[in-house]
Amino acid sequence: MTHANLMNNYFDPNSVYIEEDFRRHFLMRRHVFQHLLCDVQQVNPYFRQKWDRVGHPSFSPHQKVTIALRMMAYGSPADSMDETYGMSESTCLDTLEEFCDTIVQLYKDEYICELNQEDLNRLIRKTEDHGFLGMIGLLDCMHWD
Template sequence: MAEVMACQATEEQPQWGGFIAGRGYKPRNREMAHQNLMNNYFNPNSVYNKEDFRHRFRMRRHVFERVLHDVQHVNPYFRQKLDIAGRPGFSPHQKVTIALRMLAYVSPADAMDDTFVVQLYKEEYLRQPNPADLDRLLRKVEYRGFPGMIGSLDCMHWQ
């Protein structure tokens, strides 16, 4: 008769996060990806110029750098940390790039109400336009062939 082996009690592993014995390391080349990002867009003499940067990130470089600086001071997630094995995690530039892509392509706008972006920039950017803003916007859209068009794309209308 075959002998039945009982499972031996072992230390419980946490369900999420941390190192789990027996799992292998998968190199993600974070350092190389960071260096590529820096060489392509942020270092002096970068591969892409400021127009390429604006096309890729939908903002000017100084705006990206302001967001990068601000979010690192507000939210520790955006600072680079070491993982459990002592390897550097994703860089702040990588984290902000990904966060901006998520905001732009994945999440619905109403899911972002409580995020750091709203906290940091609400007063400056998330407000109704004042008369000077409206005048500037009306001149811009008229120049582009849409006279009188303010707010019609998002179903908001200002007097």
């Protein structure tokens, strides 16, 4: 039922929420979510639909990715997902861990790189323009020269 509600609200052709609502709720566009979903399913079998021994479907890929994104984007605690998505705290934590590991595996070469001096100068200017002096030295408890 929770999968059906999620699909009806956000992913079906005549979904309850329009694109602007989707972007506000998920902090990304629907096509970006769909691309991300496809990528994680191809790399990690955890995000593919499975069935239990009596033939009931497990949590859908849409549910798993939604839960991981909600926990990261909003800082939602794992135990709060049970009310909305029917997923236990331990399963939510497993899902989040699988998602993070998969995202790093998928995108690290493209998006995670060591900053060069030009990148660092651009970030320093940007943060100082917004009043965040010294912010770069605080990232991940690293100290930059």
